[in-house]
Amino acid sequence: DAGVTQSPTHLIKTRGQQVTLRCSPKSGHDTVSWYQQALGQGPQFIFQYYEEEERQRGNFPDRFSGHQYPNYSSELNVNALLLGDSALYLCASSLWRWNEQFFGPGTRLTVL
Amino acid sequence: SQQGEEDPQALSIQEGENATMNCSYKTSINNLQWYRQNSGRGLVHLILIRSNEREKHSGRLRVTLDTSKKSSSLLITASRAADTASYFCATEGGTSYGKLTFGQGTILTVHP
Numbered sequence: 121d122a123g124v125t126q127s128p129t130h131l132i133k134t135r136g137q138q139v140t141l142r143c144s145p146k147s148g149h150d151t152v153s154w155y156q157q158a159l160g161q162g163p164q165f166i167f168q169y170y171e172e173e174e175r176q177r178g179n180f181p182d183r184f185s186g187h188q189y190p191n192y193s194s195e196l197n198v199n200a201l202l203l204g205d206s207a208l209y210l211c212a213s214s215l216w217r218w219n220e221q222f223f224g225p226g227t228r229l230t231v232l
Numbered sequence: 233s234q235q236g237e238e239d240p241q242a243l244s245i246q247e248g249e250n251a252t253m254n255c256s257y258k259t260s261i262n263n264l265q266w267y268r269q270n271s272g273r274g275l276v277h278l279i280l281i282r283s284n285e286r287e288k289h290s291g292r293l294r295v296t297l298d299t300s301k302k303s304s305s306l307l308i309t310a311s312r313a314a315d316t317a318s319y320f321c322a323t324e325g326g327t328s329y330g331k332l333t334f335g336q337g338t339i340l341t342v343h344p
Contacts (some may be wrong), residue, residue, distance in 0.1 A: 124274075155332055162320050162334030163275070176331050208272060217329045219263055223275040 124213050124224035132230045138219050141196040141227045145213030150209060151175075152194040153221065154186060155210040163210055169194050170216050198229075206231045238321060238335040245342050251308040253338040255321030256301075264297055264304050265332065269318045274316050278306075278319075313344045 125144045133139050145152050151170045155163035165178035168186035188194045192213075198205055208228050212221040241256045257264070264281045267275040280286045281297045281304070288295045296308040308315055318339050322332040 151330060153331075153332075155334075157272075160273075160336075161334050162322075163332075165331050165333065167328050176328060178331070210274065212275075212332075214330055219265070219280055219324065219329075220277055220331065221330065222277070223267075225274040226272075228272075 124211055124222050126209075126211050126224040126227050128227060129225070130228045130230075132232065134232050135201055135203060136183075136229075137201050138197065138199045139201060139209075139229060140227070141209050143194045143196070143211030143213075143224060145192050145194070145211075146222045149213035149215055149222070150192050151214045151216045151218075152188060152192065153212045153214070154194070154196045155212065156180070157208040157210060157226070159207070166196065201231045203231050205229065233323070234292070238319075238338050240338060241336070242339045242341070244341045245311060245344065247311060247313055249342075251340055253306045253309050253317070253321075253340070255306070255313045255335050257303065257304075257321075257323050257333075257335075258277050259323075259325055261299070262326070264295075265322045265324070266293075266295060266304075266306050267320045267322060267334075269320065270316075275320065289299055308340075311340075311342045313342050316340060316342050 153168040155167040159161040168176045172188045182197045208226045210226045211224045214221045265280045266278040292309045318337045320337045322334045
């Protein structure tokens, strides 16, 4: 049974570019959440998707957007990249309104 | 922004010793969870304690929760070198199912 998978593992972009990160949830899960983790910090909640809709959002600008597909996989898009967007981006999956979340290995984004 | 503080920021012990990490938070919660992260990769769920529980055990882990003081502690008994990792507490509150608010973490180093 595959756990949460994320792609790519690492990514290097330059300021102003756009990036798309992908996540496949654990089998049987229908909810995907995205987190940003800066170096030396705890993860910060970006948003959550369920039934292809954004259900909750953290304190992130509109440059951060997402999508969930009918197969429950999800994408995180970041436009107009800033140096401060450099971080580890974590995807977590769960059942809707269930407490335990399973995290993927993350995508390390570096913005130069 | 982070929900609260974790203490200590770093902890260095010998194999076989116990490790205690503390977490404080600011707002009312439904539950508090502890996660482990190895080398800046994905998070692994360790244990969840609900707001109406005071103590919970899982293997070598013991978690306490004091909602009057808005604090929790994680005790790892008989630590092993493989326990070396960063440990984070995360809270879930109100109707924000799946929106975890993390602390800044404690870096635990267990020397063989």
